[in-house]
Amino acid sequence: MEFGIGAYAVLATTIFGIGALGFVVRRNFLVQLMSVELMLNAVNLLFIAFNRIYVEQHGGQSFAFVVIAVAAAEAALGLAIAIAYHRIHRSVETDLADRLRH
Amino acid sequence: MTGSAGSWLFLVAASLAVACALGTVLSRNTLRSAMFLLGHLGSLAMLYLTLHAELLAAIQLLVYAGAILVLFVFVIMLIGPSGGEPPPFRNAFPRTFAATFVATLGLAVLGLVGRTAMEVPSAPEGFGGVEAVGFALFRDAAVPFELIAVTLTVAALGVVGITRGKTAVEAAGEAKRPEAE
Numbered sequence: 001m002e003f004g005i006g007a008y009a010v011l012a013t014t015i016f017g018i019g020a021l022g023f024v025v026r027r028n029f030l031v032q033l034m035s036v037e038l039m040l041n042a043v044n045l046l047f048i049a050f051n052r053i054y055v056e057q058h059g060g061q062s063f064a065f066v067v068i069a070v071a072a073a074e075a076a077l078g079l080a081i082a083i084a085y086h087r088i089h090r091s092v093e094t095d096l097a098d099r100l101r102h
Numbered sequence: 103m104t105g106s107a108g109s110w111l112f113l114v115a116a117s118l119a120v121a122c123a124l125g126t127v128l129s130r131n132t133l134r135s136a137m138f139l140l141g142h143l144g145s146l147a148m149l150y151l152t153l154h155a156e157l158l159a160a161i162q163l164l165v166y167a168g169a170i171l172v173l174f175v176f177v178i179m180l181i182g183p184s185g186g187e188p189p190p191f192r193n194a195f196p197r198t199f200a201a202t203f204v205a206t207l208g209l210a211v212l213g214l215v216g217r218t219a220m221e222v223p224s225a226p227e228g229f230g231g232v233e234a235v236g237f238a239l240f241r242d243a244a245v246p247f248e249l250i251a252v253t254l255t256v257a258a259l260g261v262v263g264i265t266r267g268k269t270a271v272e273a274a275g276e277a278k279r280p281e282a283e
Binding site: 010018019028030031041045052071072073074080081083084087 | 108119155161170199207226235239264272
């Protein structure tokens with residue numbers, strides 16, 4: 001049995017769905033950040049899978065490279081926010097976040 | 103990497119990736135979630151290998167598993183076990199959202215299943231290697247590549263700005279303490 005690019009598309013869709021679901025359903029800030037990472041990874045997988053069809057260029061892989069860098073920046077900022085949030089609330093439950101509410 | 107070996111590798115890595123993603127989202131323990139995320143990232147690196155993206159597989163392991171995940175684990179260790187999170191799917195909104203989302207996703211997957219055998223050309227020598235991707239990055243995408251450096255610098259400055267100094271709550275607590283004594 002041979003797997004084409006469509007199989008990778010199915011897999012990436014599934015992983016993105018799991019990540020989006022986790023982001024909405026969970027209340028722990030750290031797990032929500034990890035869900036964002038799952039979604040970014042699904043997009044990366046799709047970029048690289050479709051780059052496999054166009055073997056003359058590496059646009060998809062370059063883009064996945066940029067996405068990885070942005071994910072690193074996002075993780076660093078998100079975790080800094082998590083620490084600042086924890087210093088205020090002594091917890092990382094996002095249900096408690098209301099300081100920007102007027 | 104075509105043929106039965108590639109198919110088996112894809113099947114193993116894909117099921118591992120989905121299982122670890124589910125474990126990341128559903129695990130109650132944050133540290134366990136991080137470990138599941140590690141397994142997920144590793145299986146994705148395996149999938150990149152089946153797609154002839156050797157450099158990206160290496161970068162995935164170095165940057166994600168080596169840097170981002172370690173950062174996650176550091177922060178989890180720093181703030182300790184949180185606990186007390188209400189069980190998910192308690193309210194109507196997450197439940198409705200989850201049901202709708204899973205149904206939509208199932209439809210999308212069903213629509214894709216018939217097309218899994220999309221034609222894949224054989225990869226030329228060096229596709230996805232350091233030289234080819236390096237040429238693509240430094241010749242065709244040189245400006246975005248340099249902008250990555252700016253992005254990371256700004257992110258690092260932002261992290262310093264967010265975490266340094268006292269929060270308003272801490273400052274108020276310290277201002278109050280001398281009066282109480």
